[in-house]
Amino acid sequence: MDSSLRDLPVIVLADQAVPINVLKGMSAGADRFLSKACEPNEIIRCVNAALDRGASCKTFEKVLSFLDCDFRIVAGRDQLLDILLLAFEDLINANQRYDAEIFQRRKTDAKLKAVGAAQATNQANGEFLANMSHEIRTYEWHLHCVKCASSDHSTKQAIPSVRLRC
Numbered sequence: 001m002d003s004s005l006r007d008l009p010v011i012v013l014a015d016q017a018v019p020i021n022v023l024k025g026m027s028a029g030a031d032r033f034l035s036k037a038c039e040p041n042e043i044i045r046c047v048n049a050a051l052d053r054g055a056s057c058k059t060f061e062k063v064l065s066f067l068d069c070d071f072r073i074v075a076g077r078d079q080l081l082d083i084l085l086l087a088f089e090d091l092i093n094a095n096q097r098y099d100a101e102i103f104q105r106r107k108t109d110a111k112l113k114a115v116g117a118a119q120a121t122n123q124a125n126g127e128f129l130a131n132m133s134h135e136i137r138t139y140e141w142h143l144h145c146v147k148c149a150s151s152d153h154s155t156k157q158a159i160p161s162v163r164l165r166c
Contacts, residue, residue: 009050013043020067022083027071032082035090049078 011032012025022033031050034043061074075083 009047011046011050019087020069022087023064023066023069023071023073026073026075026079026083029074031075031079033086035086037090037093038086046082049082 009032010030011034012022012030013034013036014021014025015036025033032046034046061072064071064073
């Protein structure tokens with residue numbers, strides 16, 4: 001590493017604060033690690049903190065193991081607290097996204113069940129109407145046959161007249 005760049009602050013801005021990526025960035029010498037989801041004021045605060053970093057900032061070197069990988073981290077207390085808070089914030093945001101997704105899926109499932117029930121009811125109504133229509137036509141046909149077959153005028157009077165469409 002070029003010694004002239006040693007005191008140059010580095011801030012990593014990534015889509016998500018995935019722990020493995022945070023550790024890789026910190027082991028590469030980054031001072032801060034920010035998620036793109038953070039507020040503009042948070043970015044300004046981290047830039048100012050990185051620029052203010054100097055001899056007064058006590059740093060220590062630590063080797064951390066995570067997912068069977070070792071990472072050599074040189075950081076100050078404030079940097080580590082920022083990383084922990086960032087990771088915690090990202091976990092909360094991810095949890096909120098998952099909760100919203102679960103809510104949407106449950107809502108969609110309920111709608112699909114309602115649509116399925118409505119379709120089943122519609123099909124049952126259609127079958128009922130088809131059966132009733134058949135029964136009515138059959139009854140009308142029998143009445144028509146009885147009426148035509150009857151030659152007795154008194155019988156014709158007793159049978160109600162029914163109009164048939166031919």
